[in-house]
Every structure is written in C-alpha cells, then in structure tokens.
Amino acid sequence: xxxxxxxxxxxxxxxxxxxxxxxxxxxxxxxxxxxxxxxxxxxxxxxxxxxxxxxxxxxxxxxxxxxxxxxxxxxxxxxxxxxxxxxxxxxxxxxxxxxxxxxxxxxxxxxxxxxxxxxxxxxxxxxxxxxxxxxxxxxxxxxxxxxxxxxxxxxxxxxxxxxxxxxxxxxxxxxxxxxxxxxxxxxxxxxxxxxxxxxxxxxxxxxxxxxxxxxxxxxxxxxxxxxxxxxxxxxxxxxxxxxxxxxxxxxxxxxxxxxxxxxxxxxxxxxxxxxxxxxxxxxxxxxxxxxxxxxxxxxxxxxxxxxxxxxxxxxxxxxxxxxxxxxxxxxxxxxxxxxxxxxxxxxxxxxxxxxxxxxxxxxxxxxxxxxxxxx
Amino acid sequence: xxxxxxxxxxxxxxxxxxxxxxxxxxxxxxxxxxxxxxxxxxxxxxxxxxxxxxxxxxxxxxxxxxxxxxxxxxxxxxxxxxxxxxxxxxxxxxxxxxxxxxxxxxxxxxxxxxxxxxxxxxxxxxxxxxxxxxxxxxxxxxxxxxxxxxxxxxxxxxxxxxxxxxxxxxxxxxxxxxxxxxxxxxxxxxxxxxxxxxxxxxxxxxxxxxxxxxxxxxxxxxxxxxxxxxxxxxxxxxxxxxxxxxxxxxxxxxxxxxxxxxxxxxxxx
Numbered sequence: 001x002x003x004x005x006x007x008x009x010x011x012x013x014x015x016x017x018x019x020x021x022x023x024x025x026x027x028x029x030x031x032x033x034x035x036x037x038x039x040x041x042x043x044x045x046x047x048x049x050x051x052x053x054x055x056x057x058x059x060x061x062x063x064x065x066x067x068x069x070x071x072x073x074x075x076x077x078x079x080x081x082x083x084x085x086x087x088x089x090x091x092x093x094x095x096x097x098x099x100x101x102x103x104x105x106x107x108x109x110x111x112x113x114x115x116x117x118x119x120x121x122x123x124x125x126x127x128x129x130x131x132x133x134x135x136x137x138x139x140x141x142x143x144x145x146x147x148x149x150x151x152x153x154x155x156x157x158x159x160x161x162x163x164x165x166x167x168x169x170x171x172x173x174x175x176x177x178x179x180x181x182x183x184x185x186x187x188x189x190x191x192x193x194x195x196x197x198x199x200x201x202x203x204x205x206x207x208x209x210x211x212x213x214x215x216x217x218x219x220x221x222x223x224x225x226x227x228x229x230x231x232x233x234x235x236x237x238x239x240x241x242x243x244x245x246x247x248x249x250x251x252x253x254x255x256x257x258x259x260x261x262x263x264x265x266x267x268x269x270x271x272x273x274x275x276x277x278x279x280x281x282x283x284x285x286x287x288x289x290x291x292x293x294x295x296x297x298x299x300x301x302x303x304x305x306x307x308x309x310x311x312x313x314x315x316x317x318x319x320x321x322x323x324x325x326x327x328x329x330x331x332x333x334x335x336x337x338x339x340x341x342x343x344x345x346x347x348x349x350x351x352x353x354x355x356x357x358x359x360x361x362x363x364x365x366x367x368x369x370x371x372x373x374x375x
Numbered sequence: 376x377x378x379x380x381x382x383x384x385x386x387x388x389x390x391x392x393x394x395x396x397x398x399x400x401x402x403x404x405x406x407x408x409x410x411x412x413x414x415x416x417x418x419x420x421x422x423x424x425x426x427x428x429x430x431x432x433x434x435x436x437x438x439x440x441x442x443x444x445x446x447x448x449x450x451x452x453x454x455x456x457x458x459x460x461x462x463x464x465x466x467x468x469x470x471x472x473x474x475x476x477x478x479x480x481x482x483x484x485x486x487x488x489x490x491x492x493x494x495x496x497x498x499x500x501x502x503x504x505x506x507x508x509x510x511x512x513x514x515x516x517x518x519x520x521x522x523x524x525x526x527x528x529x530x531x532x533x534x535x536x537x538x539x540x541x542x543x544x545x546x547x548x549x550x551x552x553x554x555x556x557x558x559x560x561x562x563x564x565x566x567x568x569x570x571x572x573x574x575x576x577x578x579x580x581x582x583x584x585x586x587x588x589x590x591x592x593x594x595x596x597x598x599x600x601x602x603x604x605x606x607x608x609x610x611x612x613x614x615x616x617x618x619x620x621x622x623x624x625x626x627x628x629x630x631x632x633x634x635x636x637x638x639x640x641x642x643x644x
Binding site: 029030035257366 | 382384385392411412475476479481483485487494496512516519522577597598608619623626630633634637
C-alpha cells in the first residue's frame with residue numbers, strides 16, 4: 001500500500017480509473033455471477049411465482065442445464081444450437097470468401113476503387129434492425145428476390161425464404177457425442193501433424209496421443225452415450241438461408257476492409273521477387289500472399305464468429321421473435337426470460353452463450369495482449 | 376485474376392450491395408395502393424412523398440429519443456474512456472496487465488449473460504423504462520472499447536513529452552489538460568463515431584430496458600412497425616431510411632475515421 005501511494009500522481013491515476021473498474025466489475029462480473037446463480041434455481045418454473053414481488057426460489061443445481069441439453073421439453077433449444085452451428089459456418093464462409101475476393105479485386109487497382117469500397121462497406125453503418133427490415137421485404141415469398149428472374153423474362157422463383165420448414169442434413173441428437181469427439185479428434189490430429197512438420201516434436205506427441213484417446217473414446221463409449229432416451233432429429237433449416245444472405249450482405253464489407261489493409265501491407269518487392277522467380281499469378285497468391293493473410297483470416301473468423309454466436313437483432317427484425325425455424329439461442333433467451341418469464345432457464349441459456357463466446361474470445365485476447373507486450 | 380473477371384466480380388457485387396437500396400427507395404416512394412408483390416421492382420408511377428411525412432410523424436419522437444440517448448451516452452463514455460486510456464497508457468499501476476484484459480472481455484460478452492440482473496438493477500434504482508437507464512447502460516458497456524481506443528492512441532504520445540511537462544511542474548491533471556487533451560482530437564473523432572454508430576444501432580438493451588413507447592429509440596419502433604402484419608411496406612421502408620440516415624451520413628462524410636474505429640473494434644490498435 002505505502003509503495004503504491006508514495007507518488008501523488010499514482011493516487012490520482014487510481015482515483016480516475018476506479019469508477020470505471022467498479023462499474024465494470026459490477027455490471028460485467030457481478031452480473032455474470034448473479035446470472036449464473038439464478039440459473040441454478042427454479043425461478044419462473046411456477047408461473048405464479050415468476051412475477052411476484054417476493055418469489056420463492058429454490059436451488060436446484062444444474063437441472064436447467066440438464067433439461068436444455070437432454071430434457072424432453074427443451075427440444076427447441078437443441079434445434080437452436082443446430083441453427084446456430086449452420087448459421088455460423090455459412091456466415092463465416094460467405095463473409096470470408098466474398099470479402100477476400102472483393103479485396104483482391106480492389107487491390108489490383110480498378111478504376112473507381114473509392115466508389116466500390118464505399119458501396120461494399122456502407123451496410124456496416126446500418127443497424128441490424130434496418131438491414132433486417134429491408135431484407136424482410138426483399139425476401140417476401142411472392143415478391144422481391146423471387147421476382148428477380150421475371151425481369152429478364154424467366155419464371156419467378158418460389159423459394160419460401162423465411163418461412164420454409166424444410167430441413168436438410170438431419171442428424172440425431174444422440175449422435176452428437178460421437179460427432180463432437182470426431183471433430184475434436186480430427187482437429188487435434190491436425191495440430192499434431194502441423195507440430196511435427198514445424199519441428200515441435202513434444203507438442204506433436206502430446207497432440208497425437210490426445211487425438212488418439214478422443215477418437216478411441218468416440219468410437220467406443222461415445223457411440224453408446226445417449227443423451228436422450230429416444231431419437232430426436234435436428235438439421236439445417238432452409239429458412240435460415242435468407243438470414244445468412246442478409247448477414248453476409250451486412251458484414252462482408254468488414255472482412256473486405258481487413259483483407260484490403262492486409263494486402264496493402266504486403267511490400268511490392270515481395271511480389272516482384274516472386275514474379276522474377278517465375279511464379280504465375282496463381283502461384284503468387286497461393287504461396288506468397290495467402291500465407292501472409294492467414295493471421296487476418298484467423299482474427300476475422302474470431303470476430304465474426306463471436307458476432308454470429310450473439311446474433312439476435314437481425315433474426316428478430318427479419319423473421320420475428322417467434323418464428324421457430326429461424327430461432328437462435330440469443331433470441332430464445334430473450335423469449336424465455338421476458339415473454340415466458342422462465343427466468344432461471346433464460347439465465348442458463350445466457351450462461352451457455354457466454355461460455356461459447358468465451359471459448360472463442362479468451363484465447364484470442366490472450367494471444368493479442370501477449371504479442372502486444374512482446375512488442 | 377484477369378481484368379474481365381475482376382470487373383465482372385466488382386459489377387456483380389455492386390448489384391448485390393445496391394439492390395436493397397434501390398428496392399427501399401422505390402418502395403418508399405410508392406403509393407400504398409400501388410405496392411404489390413408482383414411489381415416489387417418497378418419504379419413508382421407517381422412519386423409519393425406522403426410516406427415520408429407519415430413516417431416522420433410516427434418516428435420523429437423516437438428519432439429524438441435516439442438522438443438524446445446516443446449523444447449523451449457517446450459524450451460521457453468518450454470522456455471516461457479518454458481519462459481511462461490516459462491512465463492505462465501513461466501511468467503504470469500494479470496489476471494493470473490483469474485489469475486491462477478483464478476490462479476488454481466486457482466488450483465481447485453476450486449481453487444475454489447479464490441481462491436479467493441488469494434489468495432488475497435498473498428497475499431497482501428507479502430508472503426502469505427511462506432513457507437515463509439506457510444511457511447508463513451504454514456508458515458502462517462502452518467503457519472497454521473507448522478505453523482501448525484511447526489507450527492505444529495515447530501510447531503513441533512520446534513519454535519524453537510527458538516527462539518534460541512533469542519537469543515543468545505539471546501534475547497528473549496538468550499533464551492531461553495541457554499535453555494529452557490537446558493531442559486527442561483524432562482519437563475523440565474515432566471514438567465518438569464508433570460509439571455514435573453502435574448506440575444508435577443498438578437493439579437488445581433498448582427492447583428489454585425501455586418498455587414505454589414514449590421513450591423508445593428508433594430501432595425498437597422500427598422493429599415493431601415492420602413486425603406488424605397489416606402494414607403497407609412503404610412505411611417501414613421510409614422508416615428504415617430515416618433510421619439509417621444519421622449513421623449513413625457519418626459514414627459518408629467521416630468514412631476514414633469510421634473504418635479506423637471498425638478495425639480498432641477487433642482489438643488491434
């Protein structure tokens with residue numbers, strides 16, 4: 001204490017930053033803790049108690065979480081997780097692919113570059129609510145995009161953009177432990193291979209052993225682990241395609257900006273050197289430019305991924321809060337808590353969202369801040 | 376990539392990005408009776424301005440709410456962020472390397488994980504349903520990003536400059552007032568633009584914390600209008616244009632700073 005307060009200025013510095021620290025401590029960490037504690041109760045299970053001034057709340061442990069993942073009534077939450085998974089995958093592919101293509105096209109100095117850049121980035125300035133309102137109109141079943149082919153004399157489309165009930169790639173929820181083990185195992189195997197190639201033998205051995213163990217578990221015990229007593233099928237709801245389209249429209253300008261900044265940072269000498277060595281344009285990109293853009297891709301994936309996990313307003317504005325085929329967990333949390341007054345269950349969904357986002361963001365923050373210290 | 380492919384891609388992408396804009400404009404200018412799904416893409420036969428008068432009557436109070444909320448919260452969070460950034464960039468205190476990441480994480484959390492206690496807290500301190508509750512919330516959750524942008528910006532100010540001012544007898548606030556603040560203008564522009572856009576466009580807090588229609592910001596009002604079934608589409612489209620205009624103007628006139636804020640939002644300064 002004495003060392004800290006020796007300098008008057010340090011004291012002032014502490015005093016200035018203290019209110020912000022207290023506010024964030026309470027509003028972020030205090031409230032997270034309180035939400036977690038709420039999620040361990042039965043608050044709202046009895047409708048009569050949910051809105052009373054002094055509700056009787058009982059501690060029930062992780063029961064809410066158990067129900068969400070394996071209970072009979074919460075199938076909608078599990079479908080929401082499937083929706084979230086497919087939404088994230090296609091949203092990322094769309095934004096990264098379109099963003100990279102546009103950045104390369106702009107980097108090669110077209111005429112009117114400023115105009116194109118302005119056009120590709122302007123949706124970023126809009127609210128998801130505005131975007132959602134516009135695209136809701138674009139995707140009316142009998143109008144908008146479905147009418148586009150008629151402009152060139154073709155028959156109109158008949159895709160039920162936001163209302164489709166069709167599902168593809170259905171899988172049984174009971175197979176999820178197996179699939180999870182498969183994916184984790186393959187990722188670990190990939191880490192092992194790249195560690196061996198990079199000459200990090202010990203890391204490679206650890207990763208390889210973990211991969212083998214996970215895969216072994218998946219193919220033996222994982223197969224017999226059945227969360228539900230019956231088969232429950234979930235898949236990719238085609239109604240999500242419209243929402244993915246609007247989300248890519250809004251956010252691909254961001255990846256374009258990131259990639260363009262990256263491309264502009266690659267020194268011209270490097271490209272010249274590759275060309276002198278006889279590299280074709282394709283080889284130049286394949287062996288020189290894309291590897292240099294890899295860190296940007298990773299950052300973009302993390303930022304877009306955490307936006308996607310939190311997606312709420314766009315779905316709300318496009319399909320309304322109660323449209324089950326396009327529901328996502330962030331929206332379900334809102335409905336569960338503030339419409340159905342199932343407060344504890346809503347809190348549990350909120351905590352699950354937090355854990356998913358933290359799994360993405362914490363390693364990212366760690367890496368970013370460590371590299372900053374090194375610099 | 377050949378020239379033809381390059382320009383074809385840029386052209387197609389431009390169409391993809393501008394189609395919705397075209398549709399919004401023509402729909403907003405059509406008479407309600409002339410709006411039908413089969414003629415979505417046709418330009419209006421008669422330009423009908425009344426949609427905007429109607430939308431303006433319906434939305435003017437909400438736009439006013441949004442302006443009051445956004446300007447107040449933006450200025451407060453920028454000011455606090457500037458002071459925080461100054462402390463974190465120029466005065467090392469024990470534990471700064473732990474406190475800073477903990478602060479930053481607040482920027483990324485899904486707000487659903489704090490929404491229930493937040494709702495109760497705002498209600499319990501008597502700000503439930505009011506714009507002031509929303510302002511408080513935006514200031515608090517804006518602190519991580521404003522602090523981060525200012526910290527990275529102030530880190531560029533040479534320590535020698537601070538040292539020199541200290542030699543001249545300036546204290547903690549003197550250095551901020553006479554050295555740091557005068558150099559801050561571009562930092563403030565980036566932060567203000569970022570916060571303005573974020574708060575103007577925000578929806579989750581607005582829809583949960585403000586229940587009374589009188590205090591609604593524009594995003595909530597627009598979502599409710601577009602969600603209704605019997606509504607003619609000229610009105611939501613005119614409303615969408617009104618709601619988009621302030622942030623679009625900021626983007627068009629201050630695009631450089633907008634993009635800088637955008638890139639700063641992904642942590643690297």
